[in-house]
Amino acid sequence: MPRVRPSLAVAAQLLCALLLSPTASALNMNDEASKGFGRSYGFVYGQRLSLEYIDRVFPELHQQVQLAGLNFSAKFPRLEERLEKAMASIGKPAALRSKLDPMLAKQIEGITRQQATDFLELVNDRAAGKIPSPELEFILAAQYEETPAREFVNGFRQSYSAxxxxxxxxxRLDMQMPKSWKGEEGYRPNIVRKWTSANGTGMETILLLVKTIGGERVTKADVAESLRNGEVKAMIPEGGTFIAAKAVTVEGQPAFVVEYDSAQDRAGIDLAMRAEMYGIFYGDYFISLQCMAGATKGDARKAASGYTGVKPLCQQVANSIVLPSRY
Incomplete structure (x- = not known):
């Protein structure tokens, strides 16, 4: 790994985090999220200023500078713009940049040609996705805010084994999740794992539940009958509103998917939720994958909008499930 002057690699994001005073919500901009997006914005903004400085001071490196910048932009198109959008609730990006610019100028000034070429190599590594955590997770959250399934499809994934x-x-169950979703232990019975968008700060959640069921093995015909007689509707939370359901197959096993709205009280905060649940029958097991998007109760449209992005992601995650005992 090339040795890079620390100011080029970290100064901008550190300064950005220090200058931010967190307020309320775009991408659920709580304190942790504001710091995370702030550091990532500084990371990207500082990188651009560093490339511009190298281009001015070392004109013989112009082609390499342009190539490094294009490589990064191709991997993360309009990233700075997307991060600015995420930062809109914290403060005006222009005002923030006016504070950052003189500080960054002092940090960047005086780098050597070797440090400049090392930094260009680092930017190319970043274009390949080699970005430290948690900057990578917040960058991905901003990049794929509206299309989280694209993050998964584009190869930014993490593996999980239950x-x-x-x-x-x-x-025995293996599956994959988007890289930017933070996984945590499930606190309630039967919840094996919980993932939350935007590195654990977002309003979208995916849960993995496992239960054992007695009786005869459930078949595709049984699932079809449950859909006809309305039994599947009984699986949505009390007070929830049924939207739609259908039979599917996951990892060769009989399954269904049901979509519903619900209202929840979390620590005294009323939330509107839109969710999709995959119910998978495998031998003596019932596996549930629940994908939810939420917002404060007065902003149900935001929950529906978040769900629009989560729904195709939920399908991708469900299709990633592998049951090794089958083979």
Whole structure:
């Protein structure tokens, strides 16, 4: 890994985090989110200023500077613009840049040609997705805010295995999630894992639940009958509003998917939720993948908008499920 002057790599994001005073919500801009997006904005803005400085001071590196910038922009198109949008609730980006510019100028000034070429190599590495955490996660959250399934499709993924987890009850299951979604242990019974968008700060959540069921093995015909007689509707939370349901197949197993609206109270805050649940039957197991988008109760449209992006992602995640015991 090339040695790069620390100011080029980290100064901008550190300064940006220090200058921010968090307020309320775009991309659920709580304190942790504002700092994360702030650091990532400084990361990208500082990179652009550094490339411009190198281009001015070392004109012989112009072609390499242009190539590095184009490589990064091709991987993360309109990223700075997207981060500015995410930052809109914290403060005007222009005002923030006016504070950053003189500080960054002092940090960048005087770098050597070797440091400049090392930095260009670093930018090319970043274009390949080699960006440290948590900057990468917040960059991905901003880049794919409206189309989270594209993050998954474009290869920014993390792998998870429930094999050996006590709540998995002996089930062997592997799956993949988008890189920017933060995974945590499920606190409630049967919830094996919980993932939250925007590195754990967002309003979209995916849950993995595993239960054991007795009786005969559930078939595709059984699922079809449950849809006809309305039994699937009973699986949505109390007070929820049924929207639609259909039979599907996941990893070769009989399954259904049901879509619904619900209202929840979280720590005294009323939330409007739109959700989709995959119910998968495998031997003695019932596997549930629940994908939810939420907003404050007075902003149900925001929940519906968030769900529009989460729904295709939920399908991608469901299709990533592998049950090794089948093979």
């Amino acid at each position: 094999t050996g987890h006590p709540k998995a009850k002996g089930l």
